[in-house]
Amino acid sequence: MSSERNIPSDPTILIHVGKLFIGQVVQTCSYTILYGAFCLLYLQSTATYLKKKQSNKAQFWMFLLSTATFLLATVHEATLLAYVGIAIHSILVGSQNIPLIERLPYANNLLQKPNSVLAWAGYLEFIISDAVVSWRAFILLQGRVWVMIIPGLLLLGSAAYIVIITRGNYFSAGGALETHNLDIIGLGLSLATNIVATALIGYVYWSHRKDMVAGLGKHKTTRAERVLALLLESGSIFCLFQAIVFILGFTPAFDDDSTIAFYAQTIFPTTFFAFSAMYPTMVIVLVNAHRTLDYEYSTNMSLPRISEVEPGRVTTLQFAHADRTSSHNSEKRGDSNAA
Numbered sequence: 001m002s003s004e005r006n007i008p009s010d011p012t013i014l015i016h017v018g019k020l021f022i023g024q025v026v027q028t029c030s031y032t033i034l035y036g037a038f039c040l041l042y043l044q045s046t047a048t049y050l051k052k053k054q055s056n057k058a059q060f061w062m063f064l065l066s067t068a069t070f071l072l073a074t075v076h077e078a079t080l081l082a083y084v085g086i087a088i089h090s091i092l093v094g095s096q097n098i099p100l101i102e103r104l105p106y107a108n109n110l111l112q113k114p115n116s117v118l119a120w121a122g123y124l125e126f127i128i129s130d131a132v133v134s135w136r137a138f139i140l141l142q143g144r145v146w147v148m149i150i151p152g153l154l155l156l157g158s159a160a161y162i163v164i165i166t167r168g169n170y171f172s173a174g175g176a177l178e179t180h181n182l183d184i185i186g187l188g189l190s191l192a193t194n195i196v197a198t199a200l201i202g203y204v205y206w207s208h209r210k211d212m213v214a215g216l217g218k219h220k221t222t223r224a225e226r227v228l229a230l231l232l233e234s235g236s237i238f239c240l241f242q243a244i245v246f247i248l249g250f251t252p253a254f255d256d257d258s259t260i261a262f263y264a265q266t267i268f269p270t271t272f273f274a275f276s277a278m279y280p281t282m283v284i285v286l287v288n289a290h291r292t293l294d295y296e297y298s299t300n301m302s303l304p305r306i307s308e309v310e311p312g313r314v315t316t317l318q319f320a321h322a323d324r325t326s327s328h329n330s331e332k333r334g335d336s337n338a339a
Helices: 002-006 010-051 057-093 100-110 112-140 145-167 173-216 223-248 260-290 324-338
Strands: none
Touching (some): 010 100, 057 260, 112 173, 112 223, 173 223, 223 260
């Protein structure tokens, strides 16, 4: 008798299934909206890259990286749509001869492979984003390896986290708690990586701004300064968004679909993966829109010093060694813009 009392009634099961469907549809819609924006960003960055008559190796690799993250986001989006279809079909359509209480385990078994694909795509999205942010800080610091020890170790920790969680049996129902705990660890490593890398970019911005104030005055801004400010602001916003997702990982699960907390727990983690995939391409598009760099990314970027350049001529970040003619023309353009 006691076991029969513990069996939930059909209305209770239907309410639970309905909440699961609501959560999954909200997640899918949230990711789909951002994926649509990512499509536009990727098309714009691709068109800009293809229009260039000459491009260096760094630009080529950044284009490939942007393409890789776009493909990952496409796989993520397609799997989310398939997940919703499989869940609805397995519970409501394709299991008419199965008792209602047994349909959830039946559906969970069918959804294990989509869960694995979503996990792989999401983990790769955020670790690629972390690597890009760290690499950008490394370039801005002119290749000073010792400065990148901490973000490098954090990146290795994130990679180890991905290996651990994808090799274990964490996508079944029994591994849900362990998966949640590991997700918090992974998010913490990723957040720490982005905070350190963004702080390093902030240091470069502060150092550059200090030199500019000494040479040009407080009211003068340069192209290089605007680019550094763009990188710092975008990195700070991304860190803030990631911190919200990290904090939500410690809050208890909310089952009431009429509360804001329910939708916050549903939307933020999913959109975090979308933003992680979009972030490298988004920065490229923003930089191109500002027209502040002749070469967005390269391995030979240098920050000019006041002692080496005349006041009023420090206007651009250089990402490749240019000949004297092109440098002179660039300086003349910068002077006219400053005027």
